[in-house]
Amino acid sequence: MKLLLLTIATFLTFYGCNTPKKMETQVESTTVTTTTSSVRSAVKKPKNIIFLVGDGMGLSQITAGMYSNQDKLNLERMKTIGLHKSHAANSLVTDSAAGATAFACGQKTYNGAIAVDIDTLPISTILEEAEMKMLATGLVSTSTIVHATPASYIAHNKYRRNYEEIAADFLKTEIDCFIGGGAKYFNNRDDGRDLLQELRDKGYQVGDYFNNELDTMKIAEGKNFAFLTSLDDPLPVSQGRDYLEKASLMAINALDKKDNGFFLMIEGSQIDWGGHANDADFIVSEMIDFDNTLGAVLDWAEQDGETLVVVTADHETGGFAIQKGSTREKLVTAFTSDYHTAEMICVFAHGPKEELFRGIYDNTAIYHKMREAYGWPDITASK
Numbered sequence: 001m002k003l004l005l006l007t008i009a010t011f012l013t014f015y016g017c018n019t020p021k022k023m024e025t026q027v028e029s030t031t032v033t034t035t036t037s038s039v040r041s042a043v044k045k046p047k048n049i050i051f052l053v054g055d056g057m058g059l060s061q062i063t064a065g066m067y068s069n070q071d072k073l074n075l076e077r078m079k080t081i082g083l084h085k086s087h088a089a090n091s092l093v094t095d096s097a098a099g100a101t102a103f104a105c106g107q108k109t110y111n112g113a114i115a116v117d118i119d120t121l122p123i124s125t126i127l128e129e130a131e132m133k134m135l136a137t138g139l140v141s142t143s144t145i146v147h148a149t150p151a152s153y154i155a156h157n158k159y160r161r162n163y164e165e166i167a168a169d170f171l172k173t174e175i176d177c178f179i180g181g182g183a184k185y186f187n188n189r190d191d192g193r194d195l196l197q198e199l200r201d202k203g204y205q206v207g208d209y210f211n212n213e214l215d216t217m218k219i220a221e222g223k224n225f226a227f228l229t230s231l232d233d234p235l236p237v238s239q240g241r242d243y244l245e246k247a248s249l250m251a252i253n254a255l256d257k258k259d260n261g262f263f264l265m266i267e268g269s270q271i272d273w274g275g276h277a278n279d280a281d282f283i284v285s286e287m288i289d290f291d292n293t294l295g296a297v298l299d300w301a302e303q304d305g306e307t308l309v310v311v312t313a314d315h316e317t318g319g320f321a322i323q324k325g326s327t328r329e330k331l332v333t334a335f336t337s338d339y340h341t342a343e344m345i346c347v348f349a350h351g352p353k354e355e356l357f358r359g360i361y362d363n364t365a366i367y368h369k370m371r372e373a374y375g376w377p378d379i380t381a382s383k
C-alpha cells in the first residue's frame with residue numbers, strides 16, 4: 001500500500017507540469033486503479049492452510065453422504081467451489097500417488113510416483129517449502145502414514161509401495177507432527193532400523209496405538225510429535241476407528257502454538273477403499289467421518305480468522321452412482337468400476353484468499369493457488 005501511494009505521488013508530481021486536460025484524464029484513471037488495488041490488498045492472506053483430501057471422493061460420494069446425513073454436510077459451509085481436472089501425466093485415470101504429487105508439487109507425473117517427476121527425479125513439495133519458510137507442518141491420515149496421499153508431501157520415491165523407504169524419508173525432514181497408521185514400516189523393518197526410536201532420538205514425542213490412546217497423549221509445548229494409530233492399515237469407521245477428528249484438532253492446536261503459521265494436510269483415506277470394494281455403506285460412513293472432521297476444522301478456522309481451509313479429492317473411485325428408487329433411508333447404488341475414474345473433482349475453499357479456488361483448472365493449479373494464498377513468489381515460470 002505504501003508503495004502504491006508513493007507511486008501515485010510520483011505520478012502526480014510528474015504530471016503536475018503537464019497540460020490541464022491531460023492531467024484530468026490521468027488523475028481520473030489513477031483514482032480508478034487506486035480503488036481496485038485497495039480492495040484487493042484489503043483481502044488479507046492466510047497465516048495457515050489446512051488442506052483436506054477425501055481420497056476417492058467424487059460428487060456421488062458427497063451426495064450419498066449428504067442424503068444419508070439428514071440432507072446436510074459441513075461441506076455446505078464452504079461457499080467457494082471449483083473443479084479440478086484430475087488426470088495424471090500418463091493416464092486420464094489417476095492414482096492417489098500422481099494425484100497427491102500434483103497437489104503437493106504442482107506437477108503432473110506418472111501413476112505410482114511419490115513426489116518425483118516423470119523422469120523419477122525428486123521435486124520439492126509444499127510441505128518442504130513450508131518447512132524452509134519456518135512454518136510448522138503436519139500430516140494426518142486414516143490410512144498408513146506412508147500411503148501414497150500423505151507420502152507425497154514428505155517422501156520422494158519412484159514407486160508408491162516402497163513403504164519402508166518412504167518411512168525412512170520422514171526422518172530426513174523436520175515435520176512437526178504426523179498421525180496415521182503403519183507402525184510396522186517404522187519399527188519392524190527389513191533393514192532392522194527402529195525409526196520410532198530414531199524419531200525419539202531426534203527429539204520427537206512418539207506414541208502408538210499399542211502403548212497409549214491418542215487422547216491420553218499430552219504434547220509438551222513446542223515439541224514435535226508422531227502417533228502411529230495401527231500396525232498396518234487403520235480400521236474402517238464401521239469397525240470402530242474414530243480418531244480423525246481428534247487427531248486433526250490435536251495437530252492443529254500443536255501447530256498453531258508454533259506461531260509462524262502452518263501447513264497441515266488431513267486425509268480421509270478410506271472413502272476410496274469403499275469405492276474399490278463397491279460398498280456404498282463403507283463409502284457413506286467414511287464420507288460422514290470426513291465431513292464431521294471438516295466441521296470441527298471449520299469451527300476452529302472460523303474462530304481463528306487467519307486460516308484458509310481447502311477440501312478436495314484426488315479422484316473418484318468406483319464410478320459410483322445413486323440410482324432410481326433411492327430413498328434417504330436406502331440408497332440404490334451401482335458401480336461401473338472397482339478402480340478410479342476420470343471425472344472432474346470438486347474443490348471447496350473457505351477463509352482468506354478462498355476466491356483463488358473458483359473455476360475449472362488442473363489438479364496441479366491447487367499447489368500454485370495455495371502458494372499464492374500464502375503470498376509466496378510465483379514459480380509457475382520455472383516449473
Ligand code: MG
Nearest residue numbers: 055096149269
Ligand atoms: Mg489416499
Ligand code: ZN
Nearest residue numbers: 056096272317
Ligand atoms: Zn484408490
